[in-house]
Amino acid sequence: MSDGDALDFEETLAELEEIARALDRDDLGLDEAIALFERGIARLREANEWLETASGRVEEIIATSSGRIETRPLEGTNGDETDGDSG
Amino acid sequence: MTDGQMALFEPRKPDGRTPDTAISVRALNHGAKRLLEDHVPDLWVRGEVTKWRVSRPGHRYFTLRDDAASVDCVFFAGDAWRLPADPEDGMEVAVFGRPTLYEAQGRFQIVVRRLEATGDGLWRLAFERLHRKLAEEGLLDPARKRPLPSFPRRVAVVTSRSGAALHDVLSVLRRRSPWIDVLVCHCRVQGEGAALEIRRALQTAGGLSGVDAVILTRGGGATEDLWCFNEEVTVRAVAGCQVPVVCAIGHEVDVTLAELVADRRAQTPSVAAELIGPDAAALRDRLDGASLVLARGLRRSVARGRERLERYARDLPRSMRAALGRARGRLDGHGRDLPRGVRAALHRGRGRLRAVAGRLDALSPLATLARGYGVATDPEGRLLASVDRFEPGSRFHLRLRDGSVEATTDRTRKETP
Numbered sequence: 232m233s234d235g236d237a238l239d240f241e242e243t244l245a246e247l248e249e250i251a252r253a254l255d256r257d258d259l260g261l262d263e264a265i266a267l268f269e270r271g272i273a274r275l276r277e278a279n280e281w282l283e284t285a286s287g288r289v290e291e292i293i294a295t296s297s298g299r300i301e302t303r304p305l306e307g308t309n310g311d312e313t314d315g316d317s318g
Numbered sequence: 319m320t321d322g323q324m325a326l327f328e329p330r331k332p333d334g335r336t337p338d339t340a341i342s343v344r345a346l347n348h349g350a351k352r353l354l355e356d357h358v359p360d361l362w363v364r365g366e367v368t369k370w371r372v373s374r375p376g377h378r379y380f381t382l383r384d385d386a387a388s389v390d391c392v393f394f395a396g397d398a399w400r401l402p403a404d405p406e407d408g409m410e411v412a413v414f415g416r417p418t419l420y421e422a423q424g425r426f427q428i429v430v431r432r433l434e435a436t437g438d439g440l441w442r443l444a445f446e447r448l449h450r451k452l453a454e455e456g457l458l459d460p461a462r463k464r465p466l467p468s469f470p471r472r473v474a475v476v477t478s479r480s481g482a483a484l485h486d487v488l489s490v491l492r493r494r495s496p497w498i499d500v501l502v503c504h505c506r507v508q509g510e511g512a513a514l515e516i517r518r519a520l521q522t523a524g525g526l527s528g529v530d531a532v533i534l535t536r537g538g539g540a541t542e543d544l545w546c547f548n549e550e551v552t553v554r555a556v557a558g559c560q561v562p563v564v565c566a567i568g569h570e571v572d573v574t575l576a577e578l579v580a581d582r583r584a585q586t587p588s589v590a591a592e593l594i595g596p597d598a599a600a601l602r603d604r605l606d607g608a609s610l611v612l613a614r615g616l617r618r619s620v621a622r623g624r625e626r627l628e629r630y631a632r633d634l635p636r637s638m639r640a641a642l643g644r645a646r647g648r649l650d651g652h653g654r655d656l657p658r659g660v661r662a663a664l665h666r667g668r669g670r671l672r673a674v675a676g677r678l679d680a681l682s683p684l685a686t687l688a689r690g691y692g693v694a695t696d697p698e699g700r701l702l703a704s705v706d707r708f709e710p711g712s713r714f715h716l717r718l719r720d721g722s723v724e725a726t727t728d729r730t731r732k733e734t735p
Contacts, residue, residue, distance in 0.1 A: 240601070241469050247608040254615025257622070264619030271612040278605055282598055285497035287471075289488060291479065292503045294522050305479070305502050 243278045247271055344421070351419040363389070363428060364412045367405045378404070382413060382428070391415070393430040399510050401433060402545055403444030411435050441541050445548055448575055457557050463581045464562040466593060470530035472499040473594055474523035476516065479504040483537045483566075483587035490588050495595030501526055507536035512546035517555035524560035531562045531594055534576065535587040538569040547574035556580050566590035610691075614703065693717045694725075705730040 250271040254264060290302040334341045341349075365382035372378055376395030381388050391413060393401075405411055415430040434440070452458050473491070477484050479502060491498055505519035506512045516534070523532045534556065536544070546552055547567045553575045556563050565580035566587050577583040584590035694702040695715050702714055708727040716723040 244604065244608070247605075247612070251608065251611040251615055254612065254619065259619055261619060261623040264616055264623075268612055268616040271608070275605055275609050275612070279602070281497075282601060282605075287495075287497050287499040289500045290502065292474070292501050292522060292526065294518070300522065300526070302501070 240278060240281065243274050247274055247278075250274070343424070347419060347421040347424050350424075351421055354418055355416065358417050360414065360416050360431070362412050362414045363417075364410070365389075367409050367411050368407055370404060370407060372404065378430075382411075389417075390420075390425060390427040391430050392420075392427060393433060397431050398433075400542065402441045402548070403447065405433070405435055405440060406443070409435055409439065411439075441545070441548075445575065448548065448550055448553065449578075452553065452575065452579065457553075457579050462557075466562050466564065466582055467530040469596060470495075470498060470594060472501065472526070472528045472530055474501045474503055474526055474529045474532045476503045476505060476519045476523050476532060476534045477536055477587075478507045481507065481537055483535045486537075486587040487533055487535060487591040490591035491595045494592065494597045494599075496598065498595055499528075501529065508539060508543040508546060513549040513551040516546060516552045520555040520559050520563075529561055531564065532559055533564050533566070533587075533590045533594060534580065535566045535584075535590055536568070537587065538572070541572075544568045544572055544574060547576040552576050553579050564590045564593050610703070614701070617701070690719070705732050 250267050253259070254267050254271075259267075289305050291305045293301045293303060295301060330339050332339045332341045332345070363382060365384050365388075368381045368383060368388075370378065370380045376398060378393040378398050378401075380391050380393070382391050383389075393413075393415075412434050413428060413430045414432040415428045417426070417428050419425065420427050435443070449458075456462065475484060475487055477487070484502065488500060491500055501523070503519040503523045505515035507516070520532065520534065523529065536547070544567055547565075556565065556576050557579045562581040564582045564584055565574075565577040566584035566589060567574045567577055570585040573583075582593060584593055693716070694708075695717065696702055696707070697713060697715070699715075702708060708714065708730045710727050710729055712727050714725055714727065716725050
């Protein structure tokens with residue numbers, strides 16, 4: 232998973248729950264309701280897109296004799312086959 | 319000298335038949351050893367252990383005895399490391415080895431290659447000794463266990479790179495949580511020195527930046543193969559890991575101390591991966607649920623708005639007419655242009671209502687039907703959002719993207735969300 236597409240999924244879910252609660256308020260004006268709904272839909276779209284595309288790396292960790300940590304793609308798996316940003 | 323004189327003084331070959339041909343002690347012992355080894359195969363011998371002694375390099379010396387006889391035994395370190403624990407004095411064991419002669423001292427002995435106590439005796443003994451020690455230190459205390467991360471991004475797997483366990487873990491994580499970065503820390507998971515490799519791999523894994531949890535695992539195997547997960551070195555490394563550890567060793571029936579000390583035990587490697595990786599399908603369901611909740615919320619807001627508008631539209635003409643009547647009375651025939659002005663104002667007001675309603679429709683949840691959702695309503699047009707609202711035999715409408723379906727409920731099944 233690259234840092235660029237990082238999305239805090241849990242935060243998104245929490246925000247959606249908050250929006251849903253706000254939409255439930257009886258004193259909510261229509262404009263406000265529409266704005267909340269639009270924001271919620273945008274969050275949903277982001278989260279769905281992230282779920283569709285996010286892809287992690289599978290790497291093997293190699294501790295060198297000098298104590299440094301190196302990584303290399305794990306042989307015999309297709310871990311980086313769907314990884315758009317490995318390297 | 320004649321040939322006959324030569325023969326007289328030549329030393330005769332030692333054959334042990336006369337004092338002159340006596341053989342050496344070395345030759346005797348060597349011969350006896352050859353004889354023994356050529357004629358007696360390696361075999362299992364049962365008896366009771368006494369005088370157990372461990373030398374500095376790790377060799378074990380002991381005596382095996384029964385009520386009538388005893389025999390010395392030597393168990394060299396190269397084989398004895400497999401012992402889970404040194405047996406207790408008087409313990410009934412079977413040893414496998416070669417009956418032979420220690421030439422230097424002419425001592426009959428067994429060179430032991432394996433030693434097994436009755437049943438799982440030694441394994442149990444070692445397990446119980448360490449279990450007791452860990453319990454006394456509080457390392458088995460449930461309060462020590464840390465919760466697993468609910469949404470991990472990076473997970474380290476400590477296992478053999480060539481094992482089936484790794485394959486299982488990777489395929490479950492790819493399927494359930496494809497976004498997770500998996501870092502594999504290879505170590506041997508059986509044999510001499512495996513415990514030290516496991517410790518090193520656990521230390522590396524726990525110290526990697528951003529790692530949320532560690533899976534320590536290996537597939538099934540004989541008690542002996544799984545033993546390194548009962549060794550103190552391994553168990554303490556699990557307890558000391560900086561991030562939560564899920565441990566799955568062997569089959570469900572095998573319980574190792576590493577698993578008991580870990581923050582979570584899993585029955586199999588696949589289950590360990592399931593405990594770590596949230597299911598993307600379930601997350602999608604949650605998002606779909608959230609979209610329905612949003613839609614319902616907006617629909618309610620719209621309904622409330624419509625109600626207000628309708629009330630307004632109903633009340634307005636009446637109050638306008640009343641005002642008009644009053645105005646007419648006041649103007650007394652002079653205000654003929656006024657009604658036209660009021661009608662125009664009303665017309666403008668209606669136009670604005672229509673514009674707002676159009677915008678509502680565009681944003682209403684019905685627009686999201688285009689994504690493939692269906693909305694069920696009762697014949698009165700009320701939303702049916704729960705199976706509780708469906709009576710078997712009752713009729714309902716299912717509104718879809720391009721029309722609606724008239725349907726009848728056959729049966730319902732409630733699922734706990």
